[in-house]
Amino acid sequence: MRMKSSSDAVIRHTPERTCIACRQVKPKRELVRIVKTTNAGVVVDETGKQAGRGAYLCRAKRCWDEGLKGNRLEYVLRTTFRQEDRQRLEDYKGKL
Numbered sequence: 001m002r003m004k005s006s007s008d009a010v011i012r013h014t015p016e017r018t019c020i021a022c023r024q025v026k027p028k029r030e031l032v033r034i035v036k037t038t039n040a041g042v043v044v045d046e047t048g049k050q051a052g053r054g055a056y057l058c059r060a061k062r063c064w065d066e067g068l069k070g071n072r073l074e075y076v077l078r079t080t081f082r083q084e085d086r087q088r089l090e091d092y093k094g095k096l
């Protein structure tokens with residue numbers, strides 16, 4: 001029986017996500033989740049537990065600039081931002 005290497009096991013037990021801006025794969029907790037909710041629009045999900053289609057960005061202004069530029073985030077979330085959605089994300093970025 002072939003043993004899996006220990007590094008494989010570590011990767012498997014740490015949830016990882018890809019930042020949609022810089023494409024780096026990082027542990028989920030190091031990224032910020034953005035969710036398209038059914039009735040509250042697009043929100044930053046601090047708990048990581050909100051239901052809805054999500055996207056991840058690093059906690060780095062650079063990545064938020066990139067993600068909010070053009071329609072990359074909208075494309076990933078399969079939505080079109082309303083003014084308030086964009087404002088909410090811009091506000092969050094301002095605090096990073």
Ligand SMILES: [Zn+2]
Pocket residue numbers: 019020021022023024057058060063
């Ligand atoms: Zn990033």
